[in-house]
Amino acid sequence: MIVSDDDLAAVVATYRSGWLSMGPQTEVLESAFAEYTGAKHALAVANGTAGLHLICAATGLRPGDEVVVPSMTFVASVNAIAYTGATPVFADVASVTEPWLSAASVEAVLTPRTRAVMQVAYAGHSGETEALAALCSDRSLTLLEDAAHAAGSRLKGRHLGTFGLASAFSLFSNKNLAVGEGGLVVTDDDDVAAQVRLLRSHGMTTMSWQRHKGHATSYDVVALGYNYRLDEPRAALARNRLGRLDAENAQRGALDARYRDALSGHDVLCALEPVDELQSAHHLFTIVLPEGTDRDAFRASLAERRVQTSVHYPPSHRFSIYEGEHGPLDVTEAYGDRTVTLPLFAHMTEQQQDLVTDAVSHALTPRTRAA
Ligand SMILES: Cc1ncc(COP(=O)(O)O)c(C=O)c1O
Numbered sequence: 110m111i112v113s114d115d116d117l118a119a120v121v122a123t124y125r126s127g128w129l130s131m132g133p134q135t136e137v138l139e140s141a142f143a144e145y146t147g148a149k150h151a152l153a154v155a156n157g158t159a160g161l162h163l164i165c166a167a168t169g170l171r172p173g174d175e176v177v178v179p180s181m182t183f184v185a186s187v188n189a190i191a192y193t194g195a196t197p198v199f200a201d202v203a204s205v206t207e208p209w210l211s212a213a214s215v216e217a218v219l220t221p222r223t224r225a226v227m228q229v230a231y232a233g234h235s236g237e238t239e240a241l242a243a244l245c246s247d248r249s250l251t252l253l254e255d256a257a258h259a260a261g262s263r264l265k266g267r268h269l270g271t272f273g274l275a276s277a278f279s280l281f282s283n284k285n286l287a288v289g290e291g292g293l294v295v296t297d298d299d300d301v302a303a304q305v306r307l308l309r310s311h312g313m314t315t316m317s318w319q320r321h322k323g324h325a326t327s328y329d330v331v332a333l334g335y336n337y338r339l340d341e342p343r344a345a346l347a348r349n350r351l352g353r354l355d356a357e358n359a360q361r362g363a364l365d366a367r368y369r370d371a372l373s374g375h376d377v378l379c380a381l382e383p384v385d386e387l388q389s390a391h392h393l394f395t396i397v398l399p400e401g402t403d404r405d406a407f408r409a410s411l412a413e414r415r416v417q418t419s420v421h422y423p424p425s426h427r428f429s430i431y432e433g434e435h436g437p438l439d440v441t442e443a444y445g446d447r448t449v450t451l452p453l454f455a456h457m458t459e460q461q462q463d464l465v466t467d468a469v470s471h472a473l474t475p476r477t478r479a480a
Pocket residue numbers: 156157158159182183185186229255257258278279280281290291292
């Protein structure tokens with residue numbers, strides 16, 4: 110991530126102000142992000158995982174409840190459900206080039222105990238969000254959204270993360286709106302917002318900033334809350350960076366299109382084809398290797414050319430903690446075995462991108478194929 114001079118100035122000014130946590134910068138960020146997403150409430154939190162935990166808690170999830178979640182996600186989406194005592198139930202993704210939660214697969218795992226569905230905007234793509242929202246409304250289920258990848262993603266002009274009851278965004282260092290550690294919860298629901306506000310700070314009814322402003326002199330503790338607060342310097346940094354998020358996402362979009370062109374003659378599939386009416390955050394660019402390719406050898410070959418790759422994600426149901434009963438997750442497993450994430454960042458140059466595509470061409474020689 111590039112930290113600009115005005116990013117630094119915003120952070121320094123905040124340190125100089127002497128107020129370091131949950132104060133005016135947090136309030137400014139919250140109203141800016143609410144306006145940016147078109148949501149009624151935005152609440153700053155310590156990180157995206159804390160945000161996910163809070164929306165699960167504010168939904169009232171508890172032991173005995175089931176929440177459907179893709180296994181093809183970062184494990185935090187699953188953990189957040191488990192923190193409440195509810196049971197995560199895995200559903201499959203749509204196809205190897207559409208690695209998002211399939212509404213048909215969700216439908217197949219619903220039981221009388223299902224309370225909610227956790228949609229994940231994988232790579233900032235809307236996937237089947239509308240179908241999932243319709244399914245949840247038909248079955249009286251709560252739709253929650255892990256919007257960690259989706260800062261700046263809009264479907265038909267509506268920001269992802271505003272299709273369900275509540276959502277959580279991440280400001281982690283590798284995200285489109287990065288500050289290091291941080292997160293934002295978004296909701297239109299006044300009760301959820303009040304719960305999240307309460308639970309992010311120990312269940313206390315007032316905060317130091319309100320007391321400082323003379324709005325209160327004491328507080329009560331009315332719920333078992335957490336310390337999930339964001340500090341002021343990072344709130345100021347996020348606010349500053351929000352101003353250039355759309356431009357940076359557009360740069361990512363141009364690079365995404367350029368990758369697709371350059372790789373079109375190659376023996377790989379490009380996942381996450383852009384769709385009409387989606388303005389994507391283009392958080393990730395992932396390819397799918399031919400079946401039988403030795404992915405480790407492919408990645409090692411790119412690494413030799415100093416091209417960093419990663420895998421988003423090892424499926425959650427294969428982690429020891431979540432091993433157990435689940436329905437068919439064949440597409441998740443195929444994608445999990447064959448996907449590789451190529452470098453993509455807003456300030457990536459075309460020359461850098463050409464190095465990556467050359468390295469992909471070079472690696473796709475028979476030596477990365479299993480015998
Ligand atoms: C899909 C997804 N969900 C949740 C998170 C958790 O966010 P954070 O790292 O801010 O806790 C991340 C990123 O780290 C993520 O990629």
